[in-house]
Each structure stands twice: as structure tokens, then as C-alpha cells.
Amino acid sequence: MPHGQFCWYELMTSDPVAAAEFYKRVIGWESEAAGVPGVDYTIVKMGQVGVGGIMTIPEEAARMGAVPCWLGYIYVEDVDAASVRLIEAGGKVKRPAWDIPGVGRAAVVADPHGAGLVLFRDSSGATPPPVPHNAPGHVSWHELHAGEREAAFAFYAGQFGWTKTSTFPMGPMGLYQLFATGELPNGGMLTKLPDVPMPGWLFYFMVTGMDAAIARVTEAGGKIINGPHQVPGESWIVQGLDPQGAMFALNAAAR
Numbered sequence: 001m002p003h004g005q006f007c008w009y010e011l012m013t014s015d016p017v018a019a020a021e022f023y024k025r026v027i028g029w030e031s032e033a034a035g036v037p038g039v040d041y042t043i044v045k046m047g048q049v050g051v052g053g054i055m056t057i058p059e060e061a062a063r064m065g066a067v068p069c070w071l072g073y074i075y076v077e078d079v080d081a082a083s084v085r086l087i088e089a090g091g092k093v094k095r096p097a098w099d100i101p102g103v104g105r106a107a108v109v110a111d112p113h114g115a116g117l118v119l120f121r122d123s124s125g126a127t128p129p130p131v132p133h134n135a136p137g138h139v140s141w142h143e144l145h146a147g148e149r150e151a152a153f154a155f156y157a158g159q160f161g162w163t164k165t166s167t168f169p170m171g172p173m174g175l176y177q178l179f180a181t182g183e184l185p186n187g188g189m190l191t192k193l194p195d196v197p198m199p200g201w202l203f204y205f206m207v208t209g210m211d212a213a214i215a216r217v218t219e220a221g222g223k224i225i226n227g228p229h230q231v232p233g234e235s236w237i238v239q240g241l242d243p244q245g246a247m248f249a250l251n252a253a254a255r
Contacts, residue, residue, distance in 0.1 A: 004160030005181050007120060008073035009052035009139055009203055012066065013244045016042055016054045019068075022242050023054075025220040026213065026250075027137055027205050036101060046137030068246035071108075072142065072201050073120040074160060079105045082119050082159070089155055099123075111155055113147025115199040133184065134206050140251045141204035142187035149177055149191045152199075168232065202239065202249050210236040210252040217250075228255065 013019045020031045020042055029051060034041035042054040057066050076082040079097045087093060090112035097107040097119075104122040111117070131138050146152035156162050156179075165178040165185040177189045192199055207213040210228050217224055217240055225247075227238035239249045 003077050005075050006072050007075040010071045011054045012057045013068040022220045026216045068244040073118045076119050079107050079119045079121050083107045113199040136206050139203050140206040143202040144189040145192035147199045149189050204249040204251040207250050207252045210255050
């Protein structure tokens with residue numbers, strides 16, 4: 001997998017069993033135990049393809065005030081070297097690089113404004129099969145609510161080679177900067193609103209029909225906090241909270 005690509009998504013939550021059931025009802029994921037000795041970790045899949053994982057918030061993180069949230073994994077050629085470069089660019093290492101037996105090597109880090117992410121390298125070096133663009137059940141968009149948009153983009157471009165594409169004016173919210181981690185635009189950045197507690201990433205999961213998905217969210221105990229809105233490309237989006245309080249977003253081609 002090329003350096004700088006998102007490759008995995010992980011939910012840290014207060015109730016992994018309930019969270020897995022919520023996302024199964026809303027998105028259609030199936031789940032299974034990871035099978036790593038001594039690690040309580042649930043893998044979620046769309047069909048036979050892994051999308052991400054669900055785990056309990058680690059005790060140390062909980063003591064530091066961590067709340068339920070989604071984290072994105074970014075593939076790097078060398079986790080240790082990437083951690084050093086990130087620190088030199090103003091980022092922070094929250095958990096130094098460690099080996100996940102039979103899986104790979106990872107480090108939990110944050111960009112200079114505090115948005116969290118994970119640096120990751122697969123132990124086998126194998127490239128997973130590509131997921132079709134906008135495939136149901138997979139992440140279709142990566143959105144950074146940044147401490148400051150231009151500074152944040154410069155950081156990610158320097159670390160991972162991301163490139164700018166288009167910009168969209170969003171009124172009082174300022175400019176929305178689209179970016180590509182490969183050939184196609186697959187994310188956007190904006191300076192976070194003052195009432196947003198801290199910078200962070202928001203991931204959009206693709207569903208087939210927005211109105212039906214909204215109904216599933218509420219029926220399963222979640223809450224829609226923004227939307228539905230139609231966005232360029234004629235698709236629809238909503239943002240919501242799962243029953244444990246983790247923020248997520250949905251994207252659909254039709255209402």
C-alpha cells in the first residue's frame with residue numbers, strides 16, 4: 001500500500017458489544033473477534049472485506065480523559081521514522097511505536113493541533129485488495145476539523161504527500177479544502193468552528209439510501225446532529241453520534 005493512504009478505522013468506545021450491534025444495524029457490518037492472544041478486539045467487515053476494528057478505551061487513555069471516538073490509520077513505510085518526522089514537524093506521539101503480533105507495527109500520534117491518528121505498517125507488507133470507490137459500508141470521505149486549515153494541510157502534505165484539489169466557500173465556516181491521498185479526492189479540511197471542543201477527524205461511511213439510514217440510526221439509539229444536506233456531486237450527508245457518544249457520518253448517493 002502506498003505511503004500516506006488511510007488503511008484502517010478504529011472505534012475506541014465504552015461498550016464494544018453495543019457499538020458493534022449499532023453499526024451492524026445502521027451500516028450492515030458483520031463482526032468477529034480478532035483472535036490476537038490477550039487482546040479483546042473486534043473486527044468489523046463488509047462482506048469478506050475488513051473495514052476496521054472496535055475496542056474498549058484503554059484504561060490509561062480513559063484516565064487522560066479520552067471519550068468514544070473513531071481513529072484513522074495511515075500507512076507508512078517505517079513507523080519509527082515517521083514518528084520522528086512527525087515530532088520534528090510539531091506533532092506529538094501519544095503511544096510510541098509497538099508491535100501487534102501477527103498484524104504489524106503502530107504508533108498513536110497527533111498532528112500539531114491535537115487531531116489524533118495512528119501510523120501503521122503491516123507486518124507482511126502485503127497490499128490489501130482495493131475497495132471500489134464509494135462502495136457501501138466503507139469509508140467514502142475523510143474530513144479534518146482542523147485547528148487552522150492551511151497549517152494543517154501543510155503538515156499532512158509534508159508528512160504524507162497529500163495534494164490539494166478544489167476549494168469550496170462555506171460562508172461563515174470559511175473555505176473547505178479538498179485533498180487527495182492518491183489519485184482521487186477523498187477528503188476535505190476546514191478550520192474548526194469555535195464551539196468544536198478540539199480538532200479531530202470525521203469519517204463518512206457509505207450507505208445506499210439516506211432517509212432509510214437516518215431511520216436506522218434513530219431506531220438503533222443513535223442521534224443525528226447535522227443534516228441531511230446535499231453536497232457537490234449530488235450526494236447526501238449526515239453527521240451523528242452513536243449510542244456511546246462517538247461521532248460518525250454517513251454518505252449516500254440518493255436521499
